[in-house]
Amino acid sequence: MLMKFLTFCMEHEKHPGEYKAYEEITFSEYLKTQKLTPNLQHFVLYSIAMTPKSTSSTLDGLKAIKNFLHCLGRYGNTPFLFPLYGQGELPQCFCRMCAVFGGIYCLRHSVQCLVVDKESRKNHLPAFFRSHDIKKILSLT
Incomplete structure (x- = not known):
């Protein structure tokens, strides 16, 4: 039953009739209707969906499970990052992921300005004496 339920969660947008009647109740109540044992309900609620019970x-629970399942296998057997040698590994993981997808990762530099061209609908980020065309920007400052 668990695999059938998880498979449904991956494609729940394609089958809205399956959960439409349960949208007004909490996710924990919905799990009770899915023929899962109380132990599996607890596991799904707190270990996979990681949502507050009450x-x-x-719909939030189904989205959380789908997100969890999409993250499996990114950095290993789990969607979580477990630093082995200190917290410095966390920014290193994001830096590597940024490089893999062709991003620019700047340390100790804040964004001075973001230029948006209304006609071409492109964004430019002036940095290091060059302008970089960007699709997305993430800044902590």
Whole structure:
């Protein structure tokens, strides 16, 4: 039953009739209707969906499970990053991921300005005496 449920969660947008009647109840109540044992319900709720029991809706829970399952296999057997040699590994993982996808990762530099061309609908980030065309920007400052 668990694999059938997880497979459904991956494609829940394609089958809205399966959960439409349960949108008004909490995700924990929805899990009770899916013929999962209480132990599996607890596991799905807290280990996979990681949603608060009393407040999350059915749709939020299904989205959380889908997100969890999409993250499996990115950095290993789990969607979590476990630093082995200190917290410095966390920014290193994001730096490597940025490089893999062709991003620019700048340390100790803040964004001075972002130029948006209204006609071409392109974004330019002036940095290091050059302008870089960008699709997305993430800045902590």
